[in-house]
Amino acid sequence: MAALAGLSGKHHAVPVIRDADVVASALRQALAEASPEERPGLERAAALAEATAAATDGQMRARWVRSRLAAVGFTGDLGSVAAVKALRTAEPKLSLVAAVQLQKEALNHPQ
16 A cells, blocks of 8 residues: 655555455355356356456556546546646545555556
């Protein structure tokens, strides 16, 4: 987990919780015991969980940034000052420095 320094010198962290590997394992177990009718859906779910587990921390934080921006209805340029403002509106406890760092991470990991 990377910490981002805020204006006050404190660190503000956006943790990346990685339990997709546990979910993928549970899906694989269910797939091993599945009926033929259940297999296609479980195979798709397992593949999605495995793809999520393979994402980097940066990719996960970029997804988080985009989800937080979407939550406040932001549809503008991700690289804009307005995006930072919207991110801080969505997450008021983020420092300006942390919000800018997260914005840069999202820009470095396009969807």
